[in-house]
Amino acid sequence: MDTHVAPDTDAITQAKIELAAACRWASRLGFQSGVCNHFSVAVPGRPDLMLINPEGYFWSEVTASSLVLADHKGTILSTNGNTVELTAFCIHAPIHAALPQATAVLHTHMHHATAICMREGGEIAKSYLSAMSFYDKIAYDRAFDGAALTPAEGARLAGVIGDATVLMMQNHGPIVVGTTVGEALLRLIYLEDTCKMQLLAEAGGAKLAPIDPKLIKASEPKRFTNYGRTLMTAVVRTLTSEEPDFRT
């Protein structure tokens, strides 16, 4: 890393550990497709820079030191020799640049959420407890234009996300954002759970019972952020015990 650009403070070290941990944990959950899909986090104190998983690596291989540090123009500042996959840069950099609240940006093709994205006019039914904190923060992109190969496509997606925390991209898959890596990872897990439950519940043709909108409005985002912190603590603790090389 170029220390003139981003001093390796404790906060940056922690961000790297959390991003590498999120990759490892999502790998355990089967969320990666091939060596594609990408997780990124804005660098603490340097929101013009991002850390992102390296091109060509399984998430199960990612370590804190293998992450790529890049600016929003695509300049790679880390010196570990790793690169950023083109669509990863074109999706993540414009979202970080346009949405300061999107500290963490996670994109997968996880199966159940992507299955909902494949439906014509597919929507997430508001029927399951785990998604109550973000049911009203789900955006839908119906303008699929192939893989994101230009930053302009990422900027368009950022405009669709707006103040939402989940983007369901038709014919593609989901993006979740969060104010911390832990919060975003928890939202990713709950999103996949919710979509899986919906597909199971709908499989028999049953009508789903909607949750009272008043209850959804009353859910507390702060509590969710706290759950995200708790999740990340548990993920880091478990990985430190079972596959500690992720921290290196």
Ligand SMILES: [Zn+2]
């Ligand atoms: Zn994708």
